[in-house]
Amino acid sequence: MQLTSSSQSFIHFAKLVIRRAFVVGQCKNGHVVCDVCRVHIHGTCPSCREPVGDIRCRALENVIAGMALPCSFRSHGCTQLLKHTERRDHEALLCLHAPFACPLHGCAYSGLLLYDHIHDAHTIDYVVSFAGSSWWVCLRRSRPFMVLLDSVDRRVFMLLNGGDIRSGQSLSVVCLGQRPAADQLLEYKLEVGGAGQLGVLSLSACSVPCVRSWAGQHPTDGFLFVPDAYWTSFNSVVVNVHVQMSSEVDS
Numbered sequence: 001m002q003l004t005s006s007s008q009s010f011i012h013f014a015k016l017v018i019r020r021a022f023v024v025g026q027c028k029n030g031h032v033v034c035d036v037c038r039v040h041i042h043g044t045c046p047s048c049r050e051p052v053g054d055i056r057c058r059a060l061e062n063v064i065a066g067m068a069l070p071c072s073f074r075s076h077g078c079t080q081l082l083k084h085t086e087r088r089d090h091e092a093l094l095c096l097h098a099p100f101a102c103p104l105h106g107c108a109y110s111g112l113l114l115y116d117h118i119h120d121a122h123t124i125d126y127v128v129s130f131a132g133s134s135w136w137v138c139l140r141r142s143r144p145f146m147v148l149l150d151s152v153d154r155r156v157f158m159l160l161n162g163g164d165i166r167s168g169q170s171l172s173v174v175c176l177g178q179r180p181a182a183d184q185l186l187e188y189k190l191e192v193g194g195a196g197q198l199g200v201l202s203l204s205a206c207s208v209p210c211v212r213s214w215a216g217q218h219p220t221d222g223f224l225f226v227p228d229a230y231w232t233s234f235n236s237v238v239v240n241v242h243v244q245m246s247s248e249v250d251s
């Protein structure tokens with residue numbers, strides 16, 4: 001869009017700030033056009049037909065960068081106004097109103113009440129609820145994850161079962177929830193096996209990544225590798241998952 005009125009241009013550039021793409025170019029007569037639109041006008045100014053080349057309008061770029069605009073999660077209740085430089089951290093990590101997506105296949109729920117949603121809407125065998133933060137889970141090898149509900153703190157965890165490694169599986173834990181406060185640590189411990197000749201496998205003091213949605217990714221640092229020998233003839237293992245919130249000063 002080429003700029004025709006101030007209110008139109010404000011809305012147009014506000015969208016650019018949210019998209020984080022705001023190089024502004026201009027023709028020699030000072031008509032401005034954004035980098036996205038410049039592609040569509042094939043480098044010719046729609047107002048005066050002069051070329052819009054590589055001349056940037058830094059003054060307007062600076063004005064745009066300084067604009068404070070609503071958080072993308074305003075419709076979920078956030079009232080924060082954010083500058084361009086603050087937006088990424090706020091929306092990705094800090095916003096208390098950003099929704100969490102249900103990880104269960106075929107479910108479109110996205111909201112702030114993920115614990116209640118899963119608890120009420122999904123009564124399936126790979127959702128395990130426990131009054132506390134320690135679970136004994138029978139994990140099938142073919143199951144990509146189990147959902148663990150902590151009914152005391154009303155947090156949602158996922159025990160992830162990565163199948164991309166030869167000769168075993170890699171297990172890890174993520175939280176679908178708010179990050180703990182800056183002085184708090186959210187850590188987990190996993191334990192598998194110990195039956196017969198096989199020793200206990202364990203992973204402890206591993207920090208729990210807090211995410212808003214899970215799209216199949218597995219942590220590459222911090223997982224428990226469970227070799228083939230630990231999986232029973234029913235292709236399952238029993239896993240003890242323990243999650244703990246502690247304050248950093250204790251450790």
Ligand SMILES: [Zn+2]
Pocket residue numbers: 001002012033034035036037038
């Ligand atoms: Zn534009």
Ligand SMILES: [Zn+2]
Pocket residue numbers: 027028029030031045046047048049050
């Ligand atoms: Zn022009």
Ligand SMILES: [Zn+2]
Pocket residue numbers: 071072073074078079080090091095096097098
């Ligand atoms: Zn927000």
Ligand SMILES: [Zn+2]
Pocket residue numbers: 102103104107108109117118121122
């Ligand atoms: Zn769901």
